[in-house]
Amino acid sequence: MRESAAERHDRLLGLVRERGSARVSDLASQLGVSPVTVRRDVEELAGRGLLDRVHGSVSWPQDAPAAAGPGGTGLVLGMLAPSSTYYFAEVIRGAHEAAARAGARLILRISDYRPQEDHARTEGLLSAGAEGLLVAPGWQHPGDPAAFGGWIASLPVPTVLLERRPTAGSPLDGLDRVCSDHAHGVLLAVRHLVDLGHGAPLLMARADSPTAVAVRSGYEEALAALGLRAPQDVIDSVPAELAPDAFEQAVQALREAVHSGVATAALIHNDVDAIQVVQRLAELGVRVPDDLALIAYDDEVAALADTPLTAVAPPKREVGRHATELLVERLGHQGADTPRRHLTLLPQLRVRDSCGAPSPRP
Structure with a gap:
């Protein structure tokens, strides 16, 4: 590879x-x-x-600090990530920076979202000398943790899960983990649109990653918390380059919802999809934010759209940093009877022009 x-x-x-x-x-x-x-x-x-x-x-x-010098830990940390681009590029960057500050060496393996290869790649990290592990399995579907995650709980070194929430009560649930609270991020988006005078927004979302699944469940929780009902079923989103016909069908469904008055606002996961949706809607005569207020989820490239997109920004870099710091601390207290930790970090809402509330200009 x-x-x-x-x-x-x-x-x-x-x-x-x-x-x-x-x-x-x-x-x-x-x-x-x-x-x-x-x-x-x-x-x-x-x-x-x-x-x-x-x-x-x-x-x-x-x-x-140098790896084995004064103040350095001399540790070797292993990291398994499903990708080195888009969302996880920032997670990796935060882990690199925290490892460097600790005087530790970080080695990386990428699974390319092939969960069946996670175990072998993690064994490679251990063979390369990793004394502790940061693990973000390449799960994409709800059944993947059960099918491809059992081995993680029996790893022979301290392990911290990244951006993954195992089933409550499962062996993996007893591991240290650091995650973004995507339900909170969705609530921020829905509440912002409602405060601007819109009814419940539509959700257009993928279903091919743990983040996508969390956004979908968070949408249901946000509507319930605010006493709202979804204007219609969630519109299934797919990458335009992988399934152009399905992408077009999703955009047409959103256009029809706007033209029929079903919804005046939408949340789209992720922001690459959101940019492409906005471009296609413009060709179909739907303007953002005039006809549709829109918020994207992930905030990787949302600010670069022709109309800068308001976006929910998970704390990706901080997830990598806090997970690495937790792992280094855990390695320094091996044998001590210290409780495991589940650290949840809150996303932020970055307001720009696409929801009809322009961001402040310098």
Whole structure:
């Protein structure tokens, strides 16, 4: 399998951490990639404060502890993520930064949302020396935890789950975990639209990830909490590039709901889909926010739309950071009778133009 950028970044950081400093040309040779690729990687890592860059060389930041130096833990942490892009890119970044501050080395494996490969990839992390694990299984469907998650509870090292909520009472429910409270995020969105004078918004959502499932259940909880009823059934969303006909059908269903007066507002998961929906609605004569107030979920690229999209922003980077800090703390107290923790972080609502309440201008 081709190495991801995040995996290459981890190897690059490991080389610099071990040596203290290194030339870009030497790193390119060690990593087996071109100097152009290394320079691009170094620029990104330096921008995140993980490396210092000077005249063709890079060095470990002076204010960051070395892996085995004074103040460093010398720990090796393993991380399993379903993707190194979109949502999980920020989770990984937060974990990298927290590991660097702790003087620990973070190694990464990506499952590409193939939960049947999670176990083998995690064994690879353990073989590479991981003393503790951050695990975000590649689950996509409600039955995946039962089918592909039983092995996690028997891992031989301390483990923290990331952005995954196992079934209550299951063995996995007894593990440390750090998650975003997506139900709270949906409530923020629904309440904001209602406060602007709309009735209950429609939900257009995917069903291919734990976040999507949580958004759907959170929508039901939000409506119940606010004493509202859904204007119609949830519109099933699919990526336009993977299923163009199904995507068009979903957009047409939303257009019909607007034209018939069923709804004047909508929440769409995720914001890549939301941008494409807005573009297609414009072609069909539906304007955002004039005809439809719209909020996206995830806030990865929502601000870049022609009409910047109001969006719910899960604390992705903080999830990675807090999970890593929890794992480092757990490794430092092995054998101690300390309670497991379920840490829940609250998303924020970032108000922009698409819901009809323009964001403040500087």
